[in-house]
Amino acid sequence: MDTxxxxxxxxxxxxxxxxxxxxxxxxxxxxxxxxxxxDNKVHEQMTNVAMLPGIQKASFAxxxxxxxxxxxxxxxxxxxxxxGGVVSAGGVGFDVSCGVxxxxxxxxxxxxxxxKEQLADFLFRAIPAGVGSTGKLHLNQEEMDAMxxxxxxxxxxxxxxxxxxxxxxxxxxxxxxxxxxxxxxxxKKRQRDEVGTLGSGxxxxxxxxxxxxxxxxxxxxxxxxxGDAVLSIHCGSRGLGHQxxxxxxxxxxxxxxxFGIQLPDRELACAxxxxxxxRSYLGxxxxxxxxxxxxxxxxxxxxxxxxxxxxxxxNLKLIYDVSHNTCKVEEHAIDGEKKRVFVHRKGAxxxxxxxxxxxxxxxxxxGQPVLIGGTMGTASYILVGTSVGEARSFSSSCHGAGRRMxxxxxTKQWKGRELIDYLATRGILxxxxxxxxxxxxxxxxxxDVTVVVDAADQAGLSxxxxxxxxMICVKG
Amino acid sequence: xxxxxxxxxREEAFEQAALALTAVVTDLKTVxxxxxxxxxxEAPDDELLFADWLNSLVYEMAxxxxxxxxxxxxxxxxxxxxxxxxENVDVARHRPAVEVxxxxxxxxxxxxxxxxxxxxxxxxxx
Numbered sequence: 001m002d003t004x005x006x007x008x009x010x011x012x013x014x015x016x017x018x019x020x021x022x023x024x025x026x027x028x029x030x031x032x033x034x035x036x037x038x039d040n041k042v043h044e045q046m047t048n049v050a051m052l053p054g055i056q057k058a059s060f061a062x063x064x065x066x067x068x069x070x071x072x073x074x075x076x077x078x079x080x081x082x083x084g085g086v087v088s089a090g091g092v093g094f095d096v097s098c099g100v101x102x103x104x105x106x107x108x109x110x111x112x113x114x115x116k117e118q119l120a121d122f123l124f125r126a127i128p129a130g131v132g133s134t135g136k137l138h139l140n141q142e143e144m145d146a147m148x149x150x151x152x153x154x155x156x157x158x159x160x161x162x163x164x165x166x167x168x169x170x171x172x173x174x175x176x177x178x179x180x181x182x183x184x185x186x187x188k189k190r191q192r193d194e195v196g197t198l199g200s201g202x203x204x205x206x207x208x209x210x211x212x213x214x215x216x217x218x219x220x221x222x223x224x225x226x227g228d229a230v231l232s233i234h235c236g237s238r239g240l241g242h243q244x245x246x247x248x249x250x251x252x253x254x255x256x257x258x259f260g261i262q263l264p265d266r267e268l269a270c271a272x273x274x275x276x277x278x279r280s281y282l283g284x285x286x287x288x289x290x291x292x293x294x295x296x297x298x299x300x301x302x303x304x305x306x307x308x309x310x311x312x313x314x315n316l317k318l319i320y321d322v323s324h325n326t327c328k329v330e331e332h333a334i335d336g337e338k339k340r341v342f343v344h345r346k347g348a349x350x351x352x353x354x355x356x357x358x359x360x361x362x363x364x365x366x367g368q369p370v371l372i373g374g375t376m377g378t379a380s381y382i383l384v385g386t387s388v389g390e391a392r393s394f395s396s397s398c399h400g401a402g403r404r405m406x407x408x409x410x411t412k413q414w415k416g417r418e419l420i421d422y423l424a425t426r427g428i429l430x431x432x433x434x435x436x437x438x439x440x441x442x443x444x445x446x447x448d449v450t451v452v453v454d455a456a457d458q459a460g461l462s463x464x465x466x467x468x469x470x471m472i473c474v475k476g
Numbered sequence: 477x478x479x480x481x482x483x484x485x486r487e488e489a490f491e492q493a494a495l496a497l498t499a500v501v502t503d504l505k506t507v508x509x510x511x512x513x514x515x516x517x518e519a520p521d522d523e524l525l526f527a528d529w530l531n532s533l534v535y536e537m538a539x540x541x542x543x544x545x546x547x548x549x550x551x552x553x554x555x556x557x558x559x560x561x562x563e564n565v566d567v568a569r570h571r572p573a574v575e576v577x578x579x580x581x582x583x584x585x586x587x588x589x590x591x592x593x594x595x596x597x598x599x600x601x602x
Contacts, residue, residue: 069580069601094577094601131501131572132541132565190538200575201602239538242577242601246531249581254520267581407477407574407602436573476575 001038008032012459016043016059021264022050029393029459030063034451037404041067042074048264049077053272054085056334056341060393062348063455064402064447069093070267073347076396078332080341081273086261087281088270089252091344092327094245096285097292098203098236099323100371101169102382102468103300105229105307106315109209112229112471116429119207119310120472124431126306127205127299129198130476132433137195137298144188147195148180148240151290152321155297160196165297167360169321170350173297175290179283183240184247187284190239191291196298200434200476202400202441203235204373205303208380208468218384218465221366222319230468231316232380233299234373236325237292244288248281273342282327289326296321319382320369324349324399332394343394351385351397351462370462372453373400376430376473377423377443381453383462397462401449410445411436432475441475478583479530480597486522486586487549489594490529494547494560497530500600501537502570507545509561518555522586526596529556530579534600537576541565574602 006014006028014035016026026046028035042065049071050059056078065074070090079085105112112119128135137160139147147154152173155161166173198205210228213219224230237244252269255277263269271277300316307314327344334341352359352368359368370383378401389395405413416435419442423430432438457464477500481492498504513536517528529549536542544562565572582599589595 069582069599094580130567131575132567132570134541186535186539190535192539193541200572243535245601246534246578250519250524250528253524253581266584269581433567434571434573436571440573 001035001040001043003032003035005043012455016046022047024050024055024058026050026061027058028061028065029455029461031451031455034063034455037447038065039067042072045070045072046075048268049075051264052086052268052270053261054079054081054083056080060396062396062398064398064400064452066402068346070265071344071346074398074402075346076344076348076393078341078343078394079273080339085273085342086270087273087278087327087342088268088344089245089248089281090267090269091346092285093325093346094242095236095325096241096244096288097323098325099292099296099321100232100234100373101296101300101321102230102232102319102371103316104223104319105231107229107311108227109229109471111311112207115310116472120429120431122306122310123205123303123472123474126302127198127474128196129474130200130433133197133476134193135196138193139195144191145180147294148183148287148290149178150174151293152297155294160301161297165300165318168318169293170323173293175286177283178286178290180287182280182283183244183287187240187243187247190243194238196295196302197238198299198476199235199238200437203476204376205474206232206470207472208232209471210466211379211469212467214464214466218366221363222369222382222465223317224382224466231303232371232373233296235295237288238295240291241288244284248284251277285327289323292323293321320371322349322371332390345396347399348396349399350395351389352395353385353387353389370397372398372449374449375401375443375446376441376470377428378449380468381449381464382466382468383453383456384465386460386463388460389462392460398452398456401446401452403445404447405445407440410442411439413444414439414442428470429472430475437475477602478597478599480595482593482595484593486594486596487551489596490526490549491547493530493596494533494544497533497576497600498544500576500602501572501574502543504545506570507543508563509546510563511561513540513560515558515560516556520554523584525554525556526586527579527581527584527598529558530598530600533560534576534578536560543570577601
């Protein structure tokens with residue numbers, strides 16, 4: 001991106017001046033280096049989002065921002081329904097509530113090393129992943145609706161997961177005001193065999209070593225110590241979420257002119273929050289959030305079972321579960337006044353600071369864990385929400401490294417088999433059904449997650465707590 | 477990933493783009509055309525109809541656990557009647573690289589090009 005398009009406020013904050021049809025300015029949190037590497041579409045898309053009715057404060061982009069569908073991935077925008085604010089299916093994404101959870105294992109990384117190959121093979125067999133895989137649960141209509149209403153709470157009630165997991169999940173594991181009736185039959189049919197499956201693409205299950213601690217006190221509150229083994233799961237609402245995205249994108253594209261909204265880009269198709277279509281989408285999206293939360297809870301149950309076979313002394317405790325494709329109703333201070341707004345985070349993570357009432361008691365004085373997935377060859381990070389984050393970005397932070405080249409380009413540069421062999425020499429075991437899938441996910445295809453995370457830290461969006469290194473990576 | 481099809485007619489361009497859709501997931505040569513699935517969709521313009529066509533294929537792939545390697549499309553006003561031939565996913569033989577989540581409206585275009593050929597394209601989310 002050409003930095004002359006922006007006004008530099010600091011080394012980590014750049015503004016897109018409010019001009020033309022923009023209702024608010026744009027704000028990018030990133031270093032100059034990251035911005036130069038960003039595609040120009042990020043500027044275009046942020047500017048387009050700023051034109052939507054009812055948008056509050058600014059159209060934000062996180063340090064990992066890149067070209068998305070309507071909204072940039074790494075985009076954050078909040079809307080006030082009382083000002084004609086809208087909700088956009090493109091502003092949430094096709095994988096509603098895609099997110100990450102990280103669990104402590106109670107084991108040292110050295111204990112994993114001793115059985116690494118065996119554990120990798122076992123996890124690969126135990127967790128359904130990729131095209132052609134099927135979940136172990138097959139829900140009928142009634143069970144499907146119960147899952148879409150109950151989320152991770154439903155999963156625990158069915159015997160998948162532990163009750164103490166729930167307070168460590170956004171919304172305490174259950175997104176309220178979900179409306180399974182607004183979810184199409186096609187979406188439910190797509191999910192019937194997919195409950196408890198990992199998906200493919202950039203989804204993964206990773207066993208990781210805590211490599212470095214940056215904040216001892218917060219790390220201790222999260223239960224983290226250097227040399228520990230932890231486990232992270234990255235996936236979303238599977239076929240149901242994708243179908244909801246498809247269904248409502250079409251409905252919104254057709255309906256938007258009727259609402260008198262002029263779209264600079266068809267992909268920004270939206271509906272007023274206070275409209276039947278807006279309410280219908282919100283009901284369906286919340287059901288999809290529950291689907292994702294239930295999905296990660298079921299996978300956690302399968303992982304606990306796998307560990308019980310190979311490493312019976314393991315005790316998998318959930319640190320936190322974050323989602324990065326959602327629209328949530330939150331109260332935020334805007335121009336000195338508390339307002340109830342609808343915050344879209346598209347490839348961006350919620351990052352509540354210390355003292356937030358929605359955090360569980362054990363973490364309330366510390367802040368919310370923010371889990372940032374890197375690549376299978378580099379690192380992932382655990383950060384914590386800050387007290388300045390609300391004013392900066394409606395308490396939002398980045399979500400990952402962000403791609404720097406297309407999947408097609410990645411397969412031209414790397415071969416899956418060679419990549420797997422190379423990573424094995426570095427002690428990282430990859431398990432995947434497809435060499436091409438691995439090549440598309442090559443570490444080199446992504447931006448440097450450390451640079452992204454450092455920028456988020458320096459910008460005050462969230463603060464570094466620990467660095468994790470991959471040991472085992474299971475992909476679909 | 478982007479998918480694009482060219483043809484002498486819109487229908488042919490849609491068929492070719494559907495082949496590209498399968499190629500996103502697997503090597504087309506590995507997919508036999510044993511079973512046929514009928515598809516019907518309807519949309520107010522060519523571009524939304526194209527997105528609907530691809531999304532219908534994504535839906536059938538997901539719910540039937542199938543991959544398709546041959547297609548036939550007939551467009552009648554705002555309605556599309558299509559057929560897709562394929563087989564069940566065999567992970568060992570097809571080695572699927574990714575799952576397509578859906579067709580997006582990014583770079584969505586259905587139009588004739590300078591040579592008079594029809595082109596249909598869009599980005600699909602994987």
